[in-house]
Amino acid sequence: MTIELHFIDLLVIAVYFIAVFGVAFWSSKTASESSDHYFLAGRNLGWFVIGASLFASNIGSEHLIGLAGSGFAEGVPVAQYEIWAGVILLLLGWVFVPFYLKSGVATMPQFLELRYSSSARTYLAVISVIAYVLTKISVTIFAGGVILEAIGVDFWIGAILLVLATGIYTIFGGLKAVAYTDMMQMFVMFAGAIAVTFFGLSALGGWSELYKITLDASTAAGGSPETNSYFQIWKSIDNPNYPWTGILFGAPILGLWYWCTDQFIVQRVLSAKNIQNAREGSIFAGFLKMLPLFLFVIPGIIAFALYKKGMLPSMPIVDGAPVSNKALPTLVKDILPIGLRGLVVAGLFAALMSSLSSMFNSSSTLITLDFYKKYRPKATDRELVSVGRISTVLLVLISLLWVPVIQSGALSDQLFLYLQSVQAYISPPIAAVFLLGLFIKRLNGQGAMASLITGFVLGALRFALELMKNSLPDGSLLKTLATINFLHFAILLFIICTAVLVVVSLLTPKPSEEQIEHVTYSGVFDRSNIATRDVVLSVLLLAVIAMLWLALRG
Structure with missing residues (x-):
């Protein structure tokens, strides 16, 4: 046309x-x-x-x-x-x-x-x-x-x-x-x-x-x-x-x-x-x-x-x-x-x-x-x-x-859609570390990296499973992970990354007051x-x- x-x-x-x-x-x-x-x-x-x-x-x-x-x-x-x-x-x-x-x-x-x-x-x-x-x-x-x-x-x-x-x-x-x-x-x-x-x-x-x-x-x-x-x-x-x-x-x-x-x-x-x-x-x-x-x-x-x-x-x-x-x-x-x-x-x-x-x-x-x-x-x-x-x-x-x-x-057009979906799979951990980092002072660098890497690995896994979903057995866990709506997967991934961020931060040393003073809520809010x-x-x-x-x- x-x-x-x-x-x-x-x-x-x-x-x-x-x-x-x-x-x-x-x-x-x-x-x-x-x-x-x-x-x-x-x-x-x-x-x-x-x-x-x-x-x-x-x-x-x-x-x-x-x-x-x-x-x-x-x-x-x-x-x-x-x-x-x-x-x-x-x-x-x-x-x-x-x-x-x-x-x-x-x-x-x-x-x-x-x-x-x-x-x-x-x-x-x-x-x-x-x-x-x-x-x-x-x-x-x-x-x-x-x-x-x-x-x-x-x-x-x-x-x-x-x-x-x-x-x-x-x-x-x-x-x-x-x-x-x-x-x-x-x-x-x-x-x-x-x-x-x-x-x-x-x-x-x-x-x-x-x-x-x-x-x-x-x-x-x-x-x-x-x-x-x-x-x-x-x-x-x-x-x-x-x-x-x-x-x-x-x-x-x-x-x-x-x-x-x-x-x-x-x-x-x-x-x-x-x-x-x-x-x-x-x-x-x-x-x-x-x-x-x-x-x-x-x-x-x-x-x-x-x-x-x-x-x-x-x-x-x-x-x-x-x-x-x-x-x-x-x-x-x-x-x-x-x-x-x-x-x-x-x-x-x-x-x-x-x-x-x-x-x-x-x-x-x-x-x-x-x-x-x-x-x-x-x-x-x-x-x-x-x-x-x-x-x-x-x-x-x-x-x-x-x-x-x-x-x-x-x-192909289909692969372009897959490439676009990658962004949906890497975004939940990034959203988690930014948002929670503003409000929870106890979160630290070790927790952030653990959350980001966990999110990346799980997102890459979803991407790979989506590429091969037609060959996965029906009813299997892998098939479910490959076919679940990407928005529902984003919710699940956000929850997992949030949990990793909090748990790892609590198990490792807390950040110094100087580090978090100007990048957390209590240190910046100004009416x-x-x-x-x-x-x-x-x-x-x-x-x-x-x-x-x-x-x-x-």
């Missing part, structure tokens, strides 16, 4: 790229002044830029396509991850931000060293860089290749151009260029998504027609005529993808790791002017995370309804069934007028480039500050910035080396940093989340 672009569409895309490089050039003027400017934007970002960058970095092109595809296949349940992100972002702003900013760290591994040990820092830095290169960057490039092929551009040529374009402004501009281009790209994504939603609903005949078609489909699939499963956000415990127990207890664990401890995300709040700006940026991002339900998931449901009415002639069919992940490209091709197609494609490019630039910048920050500077502590600012730029160049080259591997099919408007906005966000959960009952 190829999306035909008119000259006006190409002009819109060209304007987008000109704007991106214009913003990047403007914001990169101070990037080379010091390592603090290059890696943390001079610790001078305001709340709006922080919130927009948190949102845009999270929404990759594969995210847009995946949300619409899941909406097409199953309706709104996939939006649970977006809604829970709002809750977790409040935790970032209220619980984690004061520790991170008062400690003065530039990376998450540095914070682990302050709280626990140098070994914990090294572990997290190594795991993070490997995960970025082998999973996040690869999947983003793969999704970008799919988009490029959809508009008739050769996969190889397009991937190289996009990676190079993103790499250039990341290399020269540092985090400030990344954050400000993220902000601009957020608006482009929103504009494209609004266009798809509006024209899709208009073609369908409005919201009532959407609900009627999905209710009929839900009933035909064996559901109750009183409940529309497409708009039922809480699913039964035996649902293979969204069991309510997994969503309620497992999704927050993954969210805690991603939003509160992952360098890829947290680097934005580390660059804030002060604690209040960091907190308000987190709250703002929490509100923004309510929008994907309406802008990215609902269009997928609209595509399903249009398909049912025979209004998506370009929808690919495989083995008699529509390919759900083609929902968004098909909507663009069959529904949108000339000009707006270019806007949506620009939005997909924006999602791709915002995520990719953030990965490049975060990875180079870890390489420079957690490896190079650790072993060369007297390195000058100019030297560190140079190493950061060289690291980004190397990451760009490694990414380009991945392109032929991806294009050849050596990594003077609390603004009334932040409290009000946080309560309002929680109210919005509660209303969404209550409204989406089918």
Whole structure:
């Protein structure tokens, strides 16, 4: 399926790229002044830029396509991850931000060293860089290749151009260029998504027609005529993808790791002017995370309804069934007028480039500050910035080396899902050592390393079992471990890692008071940093989340 672009569409895309490089050039003027400017934007970002960058970095092109595809296949349940992100972002702003900013760290591994040990820092830095290169960057490039092929551009040529374009402004501009281009790209994504939603609903005949078609489909699939499963956000415990127990207890664990401890995300709040700006940026991002339900998931449901009415002639069919992940490209091709197609494609490019630039910048920050500077502590600012730029160049080259591997099919779509799931298996121990370390003074470096290693081994075991699950005997313990829902596995792994962390810490010497004074709750909490408007906005966000959960009952 190829999306035909008119000259006006190409002009819109060209304007987008000109704007991106214009913003990047403007914001990169101070990037080379010091390592603090290059890696943390001079610790001078305001709340709006922080919130927009948190949102845009999270929404990759594969995210847009995946949300619409899941909406097409199953309706709104996939939006649970977006809604829970709002809750977790409040935790970032209220619980984690004061520790991170008062400690003065530039990376998450540095914070682990302050709280626990140098070994914990090294572990997290190594795991993070490997995960970025082998999973996040690869999947983003793969999704970008799919988009490029959809508009008739050769996969190889397009991937190289996009990676190079993103790499250039990341290399020269540092985090400030990344954050400000993220902000601009957020608006482009929103504009494209609004266009798809509006024209899709208009073609369908409005919201009532959407609900009627999905209710009929839900009933035909064996559901109750009183409940529309497409708009039922809480699913039964035996649902293979969204069991309510997994969503309620497992999704927050993954969210805690991603939003509160992952360098890829947290680097934005580390660059804030002060604690209040960091907190308000987190709250703002929490509100923004309510929008994907309406802008990215609902269009997928609209595509399903249009398909049912025979209004998506370009929808690919495989083995008699529509390919759900083609929902968004098909909507663009069959529904949108000339000009707006270019806007949506620009939005997909924006999602791709915002995520990719953030990965490049975060990875180079870890390489420079957690490896190079650790072993060369007297390195000058100019030297560190140079190493950061060289690291980004190397990451760009490694990414380009991945392109032929991806294009050849050596990594299948299924294996990509497995690679992504690895992050779900390594996140519970990281979430445990960060969260519990803030509140329990008795926890020490030995306990943290034991917990991290235990989590890694059990996560690797689950990964291996998942790869060979078809050959495992039915009813066996190994088969159960291989097939249990990954959210339920995350809960189990979090409990085990927490137990290991506590028990090993109690059996080994306690940390000194000097070590834990500024990295535990009693040593940092300060009411003077609390603004009334932040409290009000946080309560309002929680109210919005509660209303969404209550409204989406089918």
